[in-house]
Amino acid sequence: MNFKRKKLPLFLIATLAATTTALAAEPIQPIKPVHNINLAQVELGKKLYFDPRLSKSGFISCNSCHNLSMGGTDNLKTSIGDHWQQGPINAPTVLNSSLNLAQFWDGRAADLKAQAGGPIANPGEMGFSHQLAVSVLESIPEYVIEFKQVFGSDTIDIDKVTAAIAEFEKTLVTPNSRFDRWLLGDADALTPTGLAGYELFKSSGCIACHNGEAVGGNSFQKMGVVEPYQAKSPAEGLSAVTGKDADRFKFKVPTLRNVEMTYPYFHDGEAETLTEAVDVMGRLQLGKQFSKEENSRIVAFLKSLTGDQPSFLLPILPPSTDSTPPPKPFD
């Protein structure tokens, strides 16, 4: 017999029951805390994530474009790469990216590990090669020892590098947003405007694509369903991966978690504000012209999706040695 249970006050039992029902009924689920993590890999991956020596210039790290002080993105329309090259696409946030069905806007990487190697070797981003990045790490005894400790192997290779970065990225989830607290039963966590916005978000159809734990990230959808999207960007999305004409302009639906922090919006970063993004989405995807009040209600809901940002000590990187190949920022 459960003695403790019998002592629960009636109103609490009612609340818990309502919460369970509410949770089951809602198309958005609270972010689950991180679990099943290899802590040693996380610590190594954190260093690598912040280490600009994985770039040719010695100046660009993963954190340059997926800045964890700024919602896991660079808040630029398109990113800055090696030699200040202008990137072709908006940097998606790394926050909650473990929840995505695939990585990159066009889904060309199956998972975080496959993604992590991309920018290092992309001439327009970090401008390096996997081999050169590995030889930098091999020249630094602290890294050699840490890889050995973490992977039980004397060799460093790009597979281990990206595995460690991906493991760190798995920790970058953002639980405890106001919306999640509301989902979990705290009726006061959402403002009345935010709640009205959520109802509108559901009834208008936004929820059809932006649902689940990440409020997106779990499907590819065409940008411009009702009306075509007048893009300046040449990016064509999923078709670049599948080769299918039917997949042209299909992009991975971005997560709306922390969307207040991940401006500007869309794969081309053309929408500078949430208001603009909601307006364009309403018209192009749903054939709906939201009124000013409707728009601001949805924006109020979206702002309730900002969760606890990853909190950790800035990593200290082991210094290069006399045998470390020096960076080449101006070649």
Place this chain on the structure above:
Amino acid sequence: MNFKRKKLPLFLIATLAATTTALAAEPIQPIKPVHNINLAQVELGKKLYFDPRLSKSGFISCNSCHNLSMGGTDNLKTSIGDHWQQGPINAPTVLNSSLNLAQFWDGRAADLKAQAGGPIANPGEMGFSHQLAVSVLESIPEYVIEFKQVFGSDTIDIDKVTAAIAEFEKTLVTPNSRFDRWLLGDADALTPTGLAGYELFKSSGCIACHNGEAVGGNSFQKMGVVEPYQAKSPAEGLSAVTGKDADRFKFKVPTLRNVEMTYPYFHDGEAETLTEAVDVMGRLQLGKQFSKEENSRIVAFLKSLTGDQPSFLLPILPPSTDSTPPPKPFD
């Protein structure tokens, strides 16, 4: 009557006495812990230090070139500025910079506060203006409130911005190096090679310029005393500030604290390794050709100067708002 004092074991009294004598006799003093700090200013300054919105591009922060993961510098020969411009000089470390007699290699800023405004408005560095930086901050309510809380004033101006950054920078000291522990009485903290290196550092004359708490940073000296320095860099040092011909090629003596992490060396970053830097300094400043063994002893001593690196949570920056002027990385 001091009861506790009477109870000190004799060997401890002897150790303390020896330590006091040793400390007084040594030309290098241990780094003192941070004191007399305005914590609220430090927290605000930390955010500003990491905020790339103080640059025109929205991509470069103080931490880009004075990277606190990497000894407070960028480990590049010369720095990368707005639009990937090549800087004219090596970025000096921000670590222990509060101990410098003046800031910049040529001492043109009297203190950290005067320094902090420089890069923001330098077209070759962050490429912004003080006025534009302030208007970005004014558009972000969290910053407005924090400035009000910290300075008790409704207005943000560059004076408060640089004061907060400087206050944060005052915390970036690195106590507890092996050498400091040795100075403080732990005879085992220095290796025999490191100790021999320190003796040689003193007897050879290095100590004449590299002394005090920061092991440098407290005088301007000519680069190339015995032999002229064949510089590729056009930087002429102190004379650019004083206008005096006698000050040509005089530079602020850099701190040697954490020098293992602050490569490459000299105002032009031309020395890639400590071995090379020690060799050049010996020949040009002291007329001494150190043998391989002597050089490596001095390097062993220099590596004992790496202290505890600043340890803090990566700051989370408040998001821009609809009224925040967007960055202009590609204009």
